[in-house]
Amino acid sequence: MTRLRSGGLIDRDTHLRFSFDGRGYTGHPGDTLASALLANGVRLFGRSFKYHRPRGVLSAGPEEPNALVELRNGARREPNIPATVTELFDGLEASSQNRFPSLRFDLMAANALLSPLFPAGFYYKTFMWPASWWERVYEPLIRRAAGLGRAAAMPDPDGYEHAHLFCDVLVIGAGPAGLAAALAAGRSGARVVLCDADTRLGGTLLAEPDEVDGQPGAVWAQSVERMLRDCAEVRILTRTTVFGAYDHGTYAALERVADHKPHPAPGEPRQRVWRIVAKRVVLGAGAVERLVAFPGNDRPGVMLAGAVRCYLARYAVAPGGSVVVLSGGAEGWRTVAALARHGVPVAAVIDRRGEVPEPDAALARRIGARLFAGGRIAATRGSTGLHEVIVRDATGGTIPVAADLLAVAGGHNPQVQLACHLGGRPVWDEDRAAFLPPATLPPGMTVAGAAAGRYGLAECLRDGATLGSGAAAAAGFPNAPSPVPRAAGDAEAATSIWLMPGRKSFVDLQHDVTTDDIALAHREGFRAVEHMKRYTTHGMATDQGKSGGVLGMAMMATLTGRTMADTGTTLHRPPYTPVAIGALAGAHRGRHFRPIRRTPGHDWAAEQGASFIESGPWLRAQWFARAGETDWLQSVSREVLAVRSGVGVSDVSTLGKIELVGPDAGALLDFVYTNTMSTLPVGRVRYGIMLREDGFVLDDGTAARLEADRWVVTTTTANAPRVLAHMEFAHQVLRPSLRVAFVSVTDRWAQYAVAGPHARDVIAALLGVVHDVSDAAFPYMACGTFGDLRLFRISFSGELAYEVAAPARDGDALIRRIVQAGSAQGIVPYGLEALSVLRVEKGHPAGGELNGQTTARDLGLGRMLSQRKDFIGRALARRPALLDPMRPTLVGLVPVDKRTRLRAGAHLLPRGAPPRIEHDQGWITSVAFSPTLSHWIALGLLANGPARHGEVVRAYDPVRSGDAEVQVVAPCFIDPDGGRLRG
Amino acid sequence: MSYSFFSLAREALRGHVGWRPAWRDAEPQPRYDAVVVGGGGHGLATAYYLASEHGMTSIAVLEKAWIGSGNAGRNTTIIRSNYLLPGNEGFYELSMKLWEGLEQRLNYNTMVSQRGVLNLFHSDAQRDAFARRGNAMRLHGVDAELLDAVQVRARHPYLDFDDARFPIRGGLLQRRGGTARHDAVVWGYARGADARGVDIVQNCEVTGIDVANGRVRGVRTTRGDIAAAKVALACAGNSSRVAALAGLRLPIESHVLQAFVSEGVKPLIDGVITFGAGHFYISQSDKGGLVFGGDIDGYNSYAQRGSLPVVEDVMQSGMAVLPMLGRLRVLRQWGGIMDMSMDGSPIIDASPVAGLYVNAGWCYGGFKATPASGWCFAHLIARDAPHPVAAAYRLDRFARGALLDERGAGAQPNLH
Amino acid sequence: MRIPCPHCGERASEEFSYLGAADPVRPAADASAAEWHDYVYLRDNPAGVMREFWHHVHGCRRWLVVARDVRTHAISAAVDAGA
Numbered sequence A: 001m002t003r004l005r006s007g008g009l010i011d012r013d014t015h016l017r018f019s020f021d022g023r024g025y026t027g028h029p030g031d032t033l034a035s036a037l038l039a040n041g042v043r044l045f046g047r048s049f050k051y052h053r054p055r056g057v058l059s060a061g062p063e064e065p066n067a068l069v070e071l072r073n074g075a076r077r078e079p080n081i082p083a084t085v086t087e088l089f090d091g092l093e094a095s096s097q098n099r100f101p102s103l104r105f106d107l108m109a110a111n112a113l114l115s116p117l118f119p120a121g122f123y124y125k126t127f128m129w130p131a132s133w134w135e136r137v138y139e140p141l142i143r144r145a146a147g148l149g150r151a152a153a154m155p156d157p158d159g160y161e162h163a164h165l166f167c168d169v170l171v172i173g174a175g176p177a178g179l180a181a182a183l184a185a186g187r188s189g190a191r192v193v194l195c196d197a198d199t200r201l202g203g204t205l206l207a208e209p210d211e212v213d214g215q216p217g218a219v220w221a222q223s224v225e226r227m228l229r230d231c232a233e234v235r236i237l238t239r240t241t242v243f244g245a246y247d248h249g250t251y252a253a254l255e256r257v258a259d260h261k262p263h264p265a266p267g268e269p270r271q272r273v274w275r276i277v278a279k280r281v282v283l284g285a286g287a288v289e290r291l292v293a294f295p296g297n298d299r300p301g302v303m304l305a306g307a308v309r310c311y312l313a314r315y316a317v318a319p320g321g322s323v324v325v326l327s328g329g330a331e332g333w334r335t336v337a338a339l340a341r342h343g344v345p346v347a348a349v350i351d352r353r354g355e356v357p358e359p360d361a362a363l364a365r366r367i368g369a370r371l372f373a374g375g376r377i378a379a380t381r382g383s384t385g386l387h388e389v390i391v392r393d394a395t396g397g398t399i400p401v402a403a404d405l406l407a408v409a410g411g412h413n414p415q416v417q418l419a420c421h422l423g424g425r426p427v428w429d430e431d432r433a434a435f436l437p438p439a440t441l442p443p444g445m446t447v448a449g450a451a452a453g454r455y456g457l458a459e460c461l462r463d464g465a466t467l468g469s470g471a472a473a474a475a476g477f478p479n480a481p482s483p484v485p486r487a488a489g490d491a492e493a494a495t496s497i498w499l500m501p502g503r504k505s506f507v508d509l510q511h512d513v514t515t516d517d518i519a520l521a522h523r524e525g526f527r528a529v530e531h532m533k534r535y536t537t538h539g540m541a542t543d544q545g546k547s548g549g550v551l552g553m554a555m556m557a558t559l560t561g562r563t564m565a566d567t568g569t570t571l572h573r574p575p576y577t578p579v580a581i582g583a584l585a586g587a588h589r590g591r592h593f594r595p596i597r598r599t600p601g602h603d604w605a606a607e608q609g610a611s612f613i614e615s616g617p618w619l620r621a622q623w624f625a626r627a628g629e630t631d632w633l634q635s636v637s638r639e640v641l642a643v644r645s646g647v648g649v650s651d652v653s654t655l656g657k658i659e660l661v662g663p664d665a666g667a668l669l670d671f672v673y674t675n676t677m678s679t680l681p682v683g684r685v686r687y688g689i690m691l692r693e694d695g696f697v698l699d700d701g702t703a704a705r706l707e708a709d710r711w712v713v714t715t716t717t718a719n720a721p722r723v724l725a726h727m728e729f730a731h732q733v734l735r736p737s738l739r740v741a742f743v744s745v746t747d748r749w750a751q752y753a754v755a756g757p758h759a760r761d762v763i764a765a766l767l768g769v770v771h772d773v774s775d776a777a778f779p780y781m782a783c784g785t786f787g788d789l790r791l792f793r794i795s796f797s798g799e800l801a802y803e804v805a806a807p808a809r810d811g812d813a814l815i816r817r818i819v820q821a822g823s824a825q826g827i828v829p830y831g832l833e834a835l836s837v838l839r840v841e842k843g844h845p846a847g848g849e850l851n852g853q854t855t856a857r858d859l860g861l862g863r864m865l866s867q868r869k870d871f872i873g874r875a876l877a878r879r880p881a882l883l884d885p886m887r888p889t890l891v892g893l894v895p896v897d898k899r900t901r902l903r904a905g906a907h908l909l910p911r912g913a914p915p916r917i918e919h920d921q922g923w924i925t926s927v928a929f930s931p932t933l934s935h936w937i938a939l940g941l942l943a944n945g946p947a948r949h950g951e952v953v954r955a956y957d958p959v960r961s962g963d964a965e966v967q968v969v970a971p972c973f974i975d976p977d978g979g980r981l982r983g
Numbered sequence B: 001m002s003y004s005f006f007s008l009a010r011e012a013l014r015g016h017v018g019w020r021p022a023w024r025d026a027e028p029q030p031r032y033d034a035v036v037v038g039g040g041g042h043g044l045a046t047a048y049y050l051a052s053e054h055g056m057t058s059i060a061v062l063e064k065a066w067i068g069s070g071n072a073g074r075n076t077t078i079i080r081s082n083y084l085l086p087g088n089e090g091f092y093e094l095s096m097k098l099w100e101g102l103e104q105r106l107n108y109n110t111m112v113s114q115r116g117v118l119n120l121f122h123s124d125a126q127r128d129a130f131a132r133r134g135n136a137m138r139l140h141g142v143d144a145e146l147l148d149a150v151q152v153r154a155r156h157p158y159l160d161f162d163d164a165r166f167p168i169r170g171g172l173l174q175r176r177g178g179t180a181r182h183d184a185v186v187w188g189y190a191r192g193a194d195a196r197g198v199d200i201v202q203n204c205e206v207t208g209i210d211v212a213n214g215r216v217r218g219v220r221t222t223r224g225d226i227a228a229a230k231v232a233l234a235c236a237g238n239s240s241r242v243a244a245l246a247g248l249r250l251p252i253e254s255h256v257l258q259a260f261v262s263e264g265v266k267p268l269i270d271g272v273i274t275f276g277a278g279h280f281y282i283s284q285s286d287k288g289g290l291v292f293g294g295d296i297d298g299y300n301s302y303a304q305r306g307s308l309p310v311v312e313d314v315m316q317s318g319m320a321v322l323p324m325l326g327r328l329r330v331l332r333q334w335g336g337i338m339d340m341s342m343d344g345s346p347i348i349d350a351s352p353v354a355g356l357y358v359n360a361g362w363c364y365g366g367f368k369a370t371p372a373s374g375w376c377f378a379h380l381i382a383r384d385a386p387h388p389v390a391a392a393y394r395l396d397r398f399a400r401g402a403l404l405d406e407r408g409a410g411a412q413p414n415l416h
Numbered sequence C: 001m002r003i004p005c006p007h008c009g010e011r012a013s014e015e016f017s018y019l020g021a022a023d024p025v026r027p028a029a030d031a032s033a034a035e036w037h038d039y040v041y042l043r044d045n046p047a048g049v050m051r052e053f054w055h056h057v058h059g060c061r062r063w064l065v066v067a068r069d070v071r072t073h074a075i076s077a078a079v080d081a082g083a
């Protein structure tokens, strides 16, 4: 178990220091954490999930179920990371998981003694009494025991990004098949993207001695890489795992940009998610070796045969000093040969076949390995690592063989996952004893090489070259057939080894599922593979059963007497290997979760000391605190009183604005608003409401006719996008013949409300004497264009008020001009809160009332439903239940005890009624402290409300300990006949 | 056989060879008094309560694949009774009460875990809407608490309080809410129903509904014809397809909803948390995986898989509330077909065809409804009268205008 | 998904919003309550090819009628809804 003296794709001149469980080691660039630890003689890596059994390294790839570690520290700690794909870097820190107090002496291993009590699904049968103990006793115990590693529990300090790629041919996997495919496609001139999860190209060529085109495989891979880099349209992404296939040629890939460093460089993302849209795809993801179920197959020292070869050839590590090889055919013997070549003693070879071909037998004799033809494994021995394999020979006798490494060659699982993400089911192939890609592949995909069950090197190269050029041709890049890379070795008959059940024969190493568990599932009727999987949790761990998954199906097939084809397999779903949540989220986190919209007047408001508040995507000024004000209500009340007694200015740019042009604009507005707009004279504004087709209120706003054929309508801030889409639907789909065009101009215009008794003076000063804004010339609900400015005499506050709009680029200048123009009147900026107080005082419906559940009648706007024309929502607004007077309808509410604070969300009950649902009669929709009236006021929806003015009801708010008597009044608290508006 | 620690210990001593199938894999009989179409949670619970509460025993549950293969085995397992509208809240509270005694009643540990459901809010308007909802719950006698940001922080210190685009201002907490183990619910009801004589027939797809003179006669299936005077549909995402076999059109669209599970880790998050400024909800399963999801994909689909943009959207929302999730890895994503109704609330009603009953429109929230849905549907089937707490779930509510639109989204299923 | 907008070319689905079945025809203003109910509330919801409204909100802002198999998501046609 040491580093071999020569060979390997490692940089022996450079030493990297790292630690595992606090102990320091060294390794080399090119190592993984697993190879470096093995080179240092470490073979105990972790403890298993349920029984805390010692576990080592099974594989050399992402299928690793055992050697999972916690990587890094603090906020960068990552649990459950396979050491087999963790690139070594200087300073790497890793620790083992799921053990207490230490990996070697894990007290929880006592669980193993109780294991008869914990068969699959045991928790469904117990922990039921007493019921209250579940949350308090049983569940905390289970939760503490479950889960392997510990998450960081701190905000992730690293960044992530997303990027897009479009290509003609996407090649997934850069093993022999993928390289041949990429080369063939690349030479055609097609845009090719080649992705491989590994740090370098080559796949299995990096681990095998085979030659291609007369060169060692790894060297050939390098030469192909050079050729590909010479093709202008080829892009190579290493450290990049394609993890999901989605609709219409969309693939998602994860690039590990900085995982091989202690931390990302400043500004560098840790990982990048690529969204790749490809016309054609060649899947060359290869195959993963299959675990074999036999008693004690989980002991550290039991390793997949291909992984053994990989550690020898690629990492120059001998993962054992005395080896037993379990073989079913050529694969096992190739491993024997590799061990011999690297001078590692082979104690014994167990060949499941009764007859072993003479060349193999001769090899065994030559290296002095005992050969057990037709033998099997009866057990393994060793406390924290293998030291003996108990072989059952063909005659049934048991022979102990001392060994610290058991290489198992159980056959392969083609990596068909990506071919199945769109719902295809893998197809069982009896000859190859494997699940192959489904008959219906994702459109545009072909599968090459081992992923398609074609394992021979020559076959893979041929496959890749053919499918690569085929994919390019199908994408519009026919090419001269390029030479197929040559190699020896074609398909070998694979003898699959599956099951040698017995106690503690694991089919899922990470979740500690044994053949006994599968048998229990069978006995209890969980025979459908999905039931079996869910009952036993087989294949649900981080390795997703890549290596052992098929064993469970095989065991179930044996028990039920069904074929593998009839037994079937579970579905494959993204991601192919686990992907960090941060990577999937990309840059959209923290304050950048969603874009921020700011109005043109934002900077001015900030200068005035505004507090800003999120209002959907917008930031809006909430209030403008002045020196000495200690509480928001003070500021807001001052702003309100300023508007009521002097003049104020507020930024209303966020309201949606839609500009319509065309002779039929009025007709379209008649169709979308409940009231008639087309009769509006030029230079006038009208209030309107829109319904959804189901008869409920969609939004309210104003329509202003600027010219005969030019209108601008406003929407609420929140509903602006929906209203625009609604109007586009009404026009494009329902009334396409109307001659009108319209577009959102929300961002094109900055708009400010100037409100208060002195508003006219401010506007006059702003526009100058050339423009007449007297009441006669510019009355209530007038609109007009004054130079670059648009002026609307509309009021949300109930005061004499105007809204002035300027092109967005002039928005900042305009607000400064308004303030200047109003300086003589002492104009006061007011924010969203004051705006809301003013509108509640006036009884205008807004967000709390326009909640999508109210009708025009509910809001007291029933008379706005025209009887004379068709409009959207007209028919269904007339449904009987919507006309029921007992529906909650808009009312005003004032506290009986004027000191009482009211809160929106309180429910309205008859006075004195006990708080039970049968007495629920409505709720408070909006509240405000009215500085004008010096007490709280509210709007609410109350059953049969308009008939109940004067009645005292109960405002019940138990979630805030509120319970008050309120009097029902008309929903308008100031100036009910609107004299001020028209002032 | 009864499940308990003692039976487990007894079996442990003899290698667990004594266990019997949790339910029989029944062969279909030519005739039943009632057949329930759909072996999800709702269908199985209906059969169970028909047998246990209404004394009916000649019942079959017909399932086209394996029981629990639909949404029952795909959901994010959240249970709660924190609804706003009176027509809903009473029903979901009945369900919560049934959950609270389910394990003892079924003698099956469905892992009902009442660790709380917290809905975060991020604005005053949202706070008031939650207050309205919480108060409505209290009027129903249901627990509800409105927490401020400080209280939320004390409960879940790892939420993003410092760098959030939409700061957390508080939350509505239902302590009795939580999660249950979805597969166990299916298996527990199946075992209970089976023990009361119900035939659970798997791999049996209903391909036709026989109707004569406006009355149902039975069903045609891939395993032969079955006569029944009462046919009850509980087909979730496939409701429209199955109802169409009897000539019915439903106010339902089928949409995909995705869900995700992370790798298993030691306890990290307690209870259920939902984000209010995006679509996201999360809890940690007893196995240690974080189970989470977001909004529906937004378009009609019968393909049980989701799209990448929604994956990204869910993860962004996740990172927005829980920035510590960044390095945790998603293990699996999947999709289920949601029966999205036109007002976002379910339907439990008799159909215009006599003897044919419809249970559908559960949207993304029918798992929590499983016990009450079965309870009320069984009542309707057995007595031909709606159960009082499900009285609002009539099909004619759309024509009458008596909608149950919790969100105020209108007749557009992908907005509910 | 990738939706072939007849005006803008093939675009990612997140540029679009969705409204559902395009087949129901808006009844005449004087149609019966039952017709209106059916139009707004009842859906075929077929498991097969569906004609449906998509709105290219982050593109040309045209409403499209897309023919899509809702079992496989395969799109066979996409035309302007006003065409």
Ligand SMILES: Cc1cc2nc3c(=O)[nH]c(=O)nc-3n(C[C@H](O)[C@H](O)[C@H](O)COP(=O)(O)OP(=O)(O)OC[C@H]3O[C@@H](n4cnc5c(N)ncnc54)[C@H](O)[C@@H]3O)c2cc1C
Pocket: B037, B038, B039, B040, B041, B042, B043, B062, B063, B064, B065, B066, B067, B068, B069, B070, B071, B072, B073, B074, B075, B076, B077, B078, B079, B204, B205, B206, B207, B234, B235, B236, B237, B238, B242, B257, B258, B259, B293, B334, B335, B336, B337, B338, B362, B363, B364, B365, B366, B367, B368, B369
């Ligand atoms: C991703 C996701 C997350 C969710 N999260 C939650 C959550 O957190 N909380 C919550 O309360 N709800 C949640 N839900 C919703 C919940 O899962 C469903 O509303 C509920 O499961 C539906 O009832 P069911 O269990 O009976 O449905 P299903 O399990 O879907 O049962 C319907 C059954 O009918 C069968 N069937 C259909 N057609 C036929 C036929 N022709 N013949 C025979 N059988 C047929 C199907 O195969 C299926 O088994 C979620 C759903 C999904 C998909």
Ligand SMILES: [Zn+2]
Pocket: C005, C006, C007, C008, C009, C056, C059, C060, C061, C062
């Ligand atoms: Zn377009």
